[in-house]
Amino acid sequence: MMLGKKDLFRIGGVAALFAVLPLILPRVGSSVPVGTEIMIWGIFATGYNILLGGTGILSFGHAAFFGLSGYVTGILLLRAKMPLPAAIPLALAASFVAAFLIGLLIIRKRGIYFAMLTIAFGQMFYFIASQWNSVTGGQDGLTGFKRTDFLGVDIRPEIHFFYFVFLFFVLTLLLVRALRNSSIGKTLVAIRENLHRAEFLGIDVKKYQHFAFIVSATFSGLAGILYVLLLNFAFPELLYWKTSGDAVLMSVIGGMRAFFGPLVGAGVFVFLRDMISTLTHHWALPLGAIFVTFVLFFQKGILGFFERGKEG
Amino acid sequence: MNRHLECRNLVKAFGGFRAVNDMNMSVKKDEIRSIIGPNGAGKSTMFNLLTGFYPATSGKILYKDVDITETPAHNRVKMGFSRSFQTPKLFPELPVRQNVFLAVQAYHSRPFEWNVFKFRSLDLPGKTEELLKVFDFSRHADMLAGSLSHGDQRILEICMAMALEPEVLMLDEPTSGMSENETQKTIDLLMRIYDEDPITMVIIEHDMRVVKRISHHITVMHQGALLAEGTYAEIEANPLVQKAYFGEAR
Numbered sequence: 277m278m279l280g281k282k283d284l285f286r287i288g289g290v291a292a293l294f295a296v297l298p299l300i301l302p303r304v305g306s307s308v309p310v311g312t313e314i315m316i317w318g319i320f321a322t323g324y325n326i327l328l329g330g331t332g333i334l335s336f337g338h339a340a341f342f343g344l345s346g347y348v349t350g351i352l353l354l355r356a357k358m359p360l361p362a363a364i365p366l367a368l369a370a371s372f373v374a375a376f377l378i379g380l381l382i383i384r385k386r387g388i389y390f391a392m393l394t395i396a397f398g399q400m401f402y403f404i405a406s407q408w409n410s411v412t413g414g415q416d417g418l419t420g421f422k423r424t425d426f427l428g429v430d431i432r433p434e435i436h437f438f439y440f441v442f443l444f445f446v447l448t449l450l451l452v453r454a455l456r457n458s459s460i461g462k463t464l465v466a467i468r469e470n471l472h473r474a475e476f477l478g479i480d481v482k483k484y485q486h487f488a489f490i491v492s493a494t495f496s497g498l499a500g501i502l503y504v505l506l507l508n509f510a511f512p513e514l515l516y517w518k519t520s521g522d523a524v525l526m527s528v529i530g531g532m533r534a535f536f537g538p539l540v541g542a543g544v545f546v547f548l549r550d551m552i553s554t555l556t557h558h559w560a561l562p563l564g565a566i567f568v569t570f571v572l573f574f575q576k577g578i579l580g581f582f583e584r585g586k587e588g
Numbered sequence: 589m590n591r592h593l594e595c596r597n598l599v600k601a602f603g604g605f606r607a608v609n610d611m612n613m614s615v616k617k618d619e620i621r622s623i624i625g626p627n628g629a630g631k632s633t634m635f636n637l638l639t640g641f642y643p644a645t646s647g648k649i650l651y652k653d654v655d656i657t658e659t660p661a662h663n664r665v666k667m668g669f670s671r672s673f674q675t676p677k678l679f680p681e682l683p684v685r686q687n688v689f690l691a692v693q694a695y696h697s698r699p700f701e702w703n704v705f706k707f708r709s710l711d712l713p714g715k716t717e718e719l720l721k722v723f724d725f726s727r728h729a730d731m732l733a734g735s736l737s738h739g740d741q742r743i744l745e746i747c748m749a750m751a752l753e754p755e756v757l758m759l760d761e762p763t764s765g766m767s768e769n770e771t772q773k774t775i776d777l778l779m780r781i782y783d784e785d786p787i788t789m790v791i792i793e794h795d796m797r798v799v800k801r802i803s804h805h806i807t808v809m810h811q812g813a814l815l816a817e818g819t820y821a822e823i824e825a826n827p828l829v830q831k832a833y834f835g836e837a838r
Contacts, residue, residue, distance in 0.1 A: 278704065458704040459693055459697055459704050460702070462690060462693060463693070463694070465679075465682070465690075469679035469680070469682055470678065470680070472673070472677050473678060473679060473748075475661050475662050475665075476639070476661060476665055476670070476671055476677070477690065477691050477694035477695075477752065478662050478663075478665035478666045478694050478695070478698065478752065479662055480660075480662050480663075
């Protein structure tokens with residue numbers, strides 16, 4: 277079975293927790309959109325971790341897909357007046373195709389060279405978005421579109437949109453868990469653990485790495501679509517390499533070897549940023565300190581610290 | 589199809605240095621062939637060329653009379669190659685059972701690699717347990733592969749190689765770094781594998797007692813090229829070999 281009882285139980289538990297989040301957040305000085313944002317970054321980080329924790333590949337370029345799908349959504353809503361159920365698949369397809377093509381060019385490179393190339397491609401997307409004024413709105417970003425309804429359901433109110441994102445969030449957890457349980461997910465782990473042994477088991481390593489790259493990028497795209505719909509705004513920083521860095525940060529803080537690690541990291545990241553930024557503009561400073569602490573003292577992240585030795 | 593694995597005028601140059609220099613070899617089906625030679629003779633490089641770990645500079649490699657010189661390593665594995673390395677390449681941070689499972693899965697998934705749904709019909713865990721039993725790993729199945737003794741890591745690598753049900757098993761110094769006892773155990777294991785179902789084996793080995801016991805034919809390499817070929821008795825009597833190899837060992 278690709279999803280065991282234990283998996284369903286755990287994902288169900290997480291889903292239940294998030295389902296009641298809109299009741300809790302306002303009482304702890306936060307708000308519903310913060311919960312929505314946690315789920316969106318949770319999708320981003322959980323999908324990203326197929327590549328980082330699941331295959332052992334470091335990419336600093338997934339912001340490119342996050343932003344690309346986000347922009348495509350905005351452009352389709354604004355310029356083509358397309359309804360959401362049509363815009364979302366097209367925006368997802370954009371990341372899928374982009375990741376396929378970029379992967380084709382760079383997946384042969386290893387380690388640091390690969391990471392550098394992902395930054396380069398990501399920054400290329402960033403410059404296109406900030407310069408192509410007529411299509412993307414340039415430095416000012418893309419505005420003038422609003423999420424309205426999805427198949428007749430009004431998703432304008434924050435609480436409605438929360439549960440709209442919630443559906444994609446739970447779907448992501450189920451899909452990624454199933455993938456990582458599957459033979460393909462296990463093959464990716466083999467590649468992570470020893471590239472050469474995997475190769476000499478007859479595994480076409482590059483093909484699987486390419487696959488992991490495309491799938492993770494598509495989830496980045498999904499997160500980007502939802503983020504742009506949350507803000508009703510697309511802006512170049514979505515594509516900036518620092519957004520990719522955030523996904524790395526979340527995975528490391530939460531624990532990239534644990535399935536829920538990146539989600540926990542996303543939760544901690546978004547919640548702390550929200551909290552700290554009400555106190556000071558320099559929210560990145562304490563967050564950076566937390567990151568350094570984790571890299572130095574808790575290399576397996578929050579979840580890794582609690583469940584040492586288990587494989588996520 | 590008598591010639592199972594063959595190389596012709598094989599060359600591997602690293603910069604100006606020719607580690608393998610115009611090497612010729614032909615291994616028959618179901619033969620156990622040892623490759624011996626002094627350190628730096630090019631044995632491991634030769635192995636890496638035959639298995640596709642390194643690309644050849646020039647020359648040809650034939651497998652069942654098909655040119656595989658340009659075939660990527662993973663495709664050679666799919667054609668029936670399986671190998672170990674001088675320093676075992678395992679999944680050190682995964683349990684022994686998972687190591688074997690991944691090998692079993694890799695083999696059985698070949699016909700429908702991307703169809704994850706077909707796997708339910710295969711009893712991969714059962715096949716894994718079987719192999720663990722045959723290779724005497726049942727008790728250590730939950731240990732991390734990296735925490736096994738050196739000897740056991742080497743045997744685990746052979747176990748994973750055998751999980752691929754290979755036609756050609758290539759072992760790079762399978763007994764190096766092993767105790768007397770472990771060496772004996774490894775030889776017995778290889779002979780048992782061979783006796784049950786003969787396959788072609790190509791083995792790099794330093795321990796002449798091992799060579800004597802298991803090989804049908806011996807290839808002696810010296811400075812990247814073929815020095816001599818024959819049975820153990822022929823090789824032992826060869827004055828060239830004595831000078832280049834036995835002379836040093838004695």
